[in-house]
Amino acid sequence: MPDFMETIYAKAAKNPKRVVLPEGNDDRTVEAAVKLTGLGAAKVTVLGDPDRINEIGKSKGLKTDGINIIDLANPPDIDSFAQEFYELRKSKGMTPEEAKKVMLRDVYYGAMMVRRGIVDTFVAGAVNTTADVSRAAIYLIGMKEGIKTLSSFFVMLLPDKSFGKEGVLFYSDGGFVIDPDAEQLSDIAVTTGDTYRELMGEEPRVALLSFSTKGSAKHSRIDKVTAALELAKKKDPTLMIDGELQGDAALIPAVGAKKAPGSDVAGKATVLIFPDLDSGNIAYKLTERLAKAEAYGPIYQGTKKPCSDLSRGCKASDIVNIAAINVVRLGKS
Numbered sequence: 001m002p003d004f005m006e007t008i009y010a011k012a013a014k015n016p017k018r019v020v021l022p023e024g025n026d027d028r029t030v031e032a033a034v035k036l037t038g039l040g041a042a043k044v045t046v047l048g049d050p051d052r053i054n055e056i057g058k059s060k061g062l063k064t065d066g067i068n069i070i071d072l073a074n075p076p077d078i079d080s081f082a083q084e085f086y087e088l089r090k091s092k093g094m095t096p097e098e099a100k101k102v103m104l105r106d107v108y109y110g111a112m113m114v115r116r117g118i119v120d121t122f123v124a125g126a127v128n129t130t131a132d133v134s135r136a137a138i139y140l141i142g143m144k145e146g147i148k149t150l151s152s153f154f155v156m157l158l159p160d161k162s163f164g165k166e167g168v169l170f171y172s173d174g175g176f177v178i179d180p181d182a183e184q185l186s187d188i189a190v191t192t193g194d195t196y197r198e199l200m201g202e203e204p205r206v207a208l209l210s211f212s213t214k215g216s217a218k219h220s221r222i223d224k225v226t227a228a229l230e231l232a233k234k235k236d237p238t239l240m241i242d243g244e245l246q247g248d249a250a251l252i253p254a255v256g257a258k259k260a261p262g263s264d265v266a267g268k269a270t271v272l273i274f275p276d277l278d279s280g281n282i283a284y285k286l287t288e289r290l291a292k293a294e295a296y297g298p299i300y301q302g303t304k305k306p307c308s309d310l311s312r313g314c315k316a317s318d319i320v321n322i323a324a325i326n327v328v329r330l331g332k333s
């Protein structure tokens, strides 16, 4: 079977999209832009200082031809971008001067390009903080119809192909929403189900995880999960979703059959929804280390157009992978 990322690159190359990488003054961004262009996975725009960007290319022996470079010292449409941003945020106390200052910052300018439909997605965060990347996503791209919560997902690739869809599992949220309430948890579940459809091209089986299965224990934390289940069913009546389920009841057919008989999710979950960021983050790191899984993410979800944050310690290949995943998601949306 072809490698998961090879399949993603091939799908992206069949239907490439316009990607902006706002942090063009950083070496990794330039490397990623060249790689994405070479793969034919995207038409890439980078923001920054053109001399610096070309210099990085030269010093690494990379050809930057075919990459659109926007000089952030004099970016097109800046006044109209700033005016639109001011209109969006004036009720929150933003002034026209502040709006222009913010709009001249790479990640906000890139997000406005997505908002305006000049490009299809942005990937940033190699240099910017999560707070700035997430605010740019929330303020400028905005949330999908019916979804209020920006969240993130991981694609986990396990060597043991008996789990999930031939070893592929989606985890959420291991990267963004710290302490979701029932409403936010239901958003996370429904959104991750959608993301699974976008990337895997089939229906997900979504497990809302807990330390209890179907009433085996009683606690307000379990009540939060069962409330999220009811909300999620209303938001997406077609979604195969169940909870509350323990990890083994979600993943192991014999345990699922015993603890949650008749469930169309228990024992065969492909999407795991964790009750909070503690459990989601711990689980993805343990799965990586103990099960020798590969993890791709966290990748944002819930916004009108895909976009994503990066870890500041990321490699150029992480930028390429996340951008290519977002290109494939766009192909389905």
Ligand SMILES: CC(C)(COP(=O)(O)OP(=O)(O)OC[C@H]1O[C@@H](n2cnc3c(N)ncnc32)[C@H](O)[C@@H]1OP(=O)(O)O)[C@@H](O)C(=O)NCCC(=O)NCCS
Pocket (backbone or CB within 6 Å): 092, 130, 131, 132, 134, 135, 138, 143, 148, 149, 150, 151, 175, 176, 177, 178
């Ligand atoms: C998103 C974030 C930067 C916003 O913080 P902030 O600007 O200081 O202040 P607020 O919490 O008031 O949020 C600002 C806006 O973002 C919205 N917002 C916050 N979190 C959101 C989410 N998950 N989804 C959608 N909107 C969100 C708020 O509703 C608010 O909207 P408004 O200004 O239009 O009313 C902050 O909530 C954050 O850092 N979240 C990430 C949490 C985190 O650190 N996770 C772990 C990473 S490892």
